[in-house]
Amino acid sequence: MTLNGTNQANFVDVNGIHFETVVPQRNITLPARGSKTQVRFDFGIRITNHTPEMQRFLLFFIRPQFLYADGTPVWAPMGANYNQVCVPSLLDFQALEPGQHLIVSMHGSFHRRRNQVWFYFLAKDGGSRDWGSFDSGEYLIQVLYENRYATWEGVVFSNEHGEFAPSEKCPDSLRSRVDFMSIENVWVGEVATPLVEFNLN
Template structure:
């Protein structure tokens, strides 16, 4: 039995600036079916990379530099990546939530305002400026797809809204995968191509170190379980998305009218030892339309829910645990239909822009915290307990196809 943990020491830091993949050390993607309609036979997962300024001074990003993915085989060989930009990828990027760009703007605005009030002097907003102690989140999508009977991994960089700030961030990298196996993935912040020129004059505060890189994470590509097209097994742990009803009738276009949706995940322990899982805000929905495009995925919070021991089930050998989070379809005025799925921590996932048609959906497990100190509030003793030994990883199950009518 293998537990995967983040390696906090495995970072490359240059003068207080470093990159970090904000995901578990293990990322698992199922290999999609090799079908003629490759637009829908696709597996996509979103990851985040943070560029963090731990220095006492603000720094500027070089606009000619970008995130460059590096993929290694199990024997340490570097796979040659290529860069492309086409309509299909552009469309996928537009469907990735542009929250990162707004987040950058908001944090910079608040930070600049605070400094202005403190020093009583005007500060000009610079989109490429990272103030001391701040971090910029960059959202990427990893997409597995068949192209001319060859399996291809596409690394789709940040939303197009950021390309106005960082040149080359709207590009997509792709790697031809020779065979399903375990790979190592990391990102380097550097110049794409041979040109080292910049629109901004170089300064000591400009981040331009080609060697700046994230930690390596394990990327495992696995065939789905033969007897369950909606399941995948990782080191003896079986993950399966459940959806008993595959044809759903959309509710009337009236306020308050809703259609319940049964959508769940089943985790089976096929190992010889008991394994504990975190189900507290770790089950993440992913929705793909008939055109193969990722739908907007927003997280919103209604309130705050304390974790309880039931959120961390201990699954014995040969046993399973099933979770069906509350899910519903509803209509909003001047908007298509919306799917809401509770996250379990007082918040919910919101998937917008739905209409009649064919979709693919999954519930992925994503627990990035190490062998674990999660505090559980005990009403009787008024103390906190620690839940340890949680299974670590980001596992994307094969998607289930369903129809809205």
């Protein structure tokens, strides 16, 4: 994650907040047939504060969406699979002063399963998804950002990680603890960043 000033195009503007798709490498070589190799694919989201005030973001509920070149979504299950459920920590909240931006970098992997190519992604909340199947050709990716709550409450551990939940879901027993913290005025909204092309070879 980085902080800096920025002046970018190809973004979605939501009341002065710019959301942009980041794809460092747009030509990916797929695993060979019969291979058990996993090919990493990096992507991310750049958020820029073009408002006159500080803005605070929760960088937790973020995931990709893939489409074929004609705009048809690549199939994925409606819900994620969870082996464990994770919650936001203090480090997942980031404040941006006017003119600053941050980049949240993520990655997943292309792999072969029954002679088909699938993409696997594990989100911060512990949910995993598979998209498929893929073949050689041009595809589109966008990033989905979401936060539904303006106030989050929780406790902060000695390592500064902590555990947070929306204010209305936070147990009352936590509010009397000395390590209790409330994070207010978190940016609320749902955004789909612009589509960016990439190629599978």
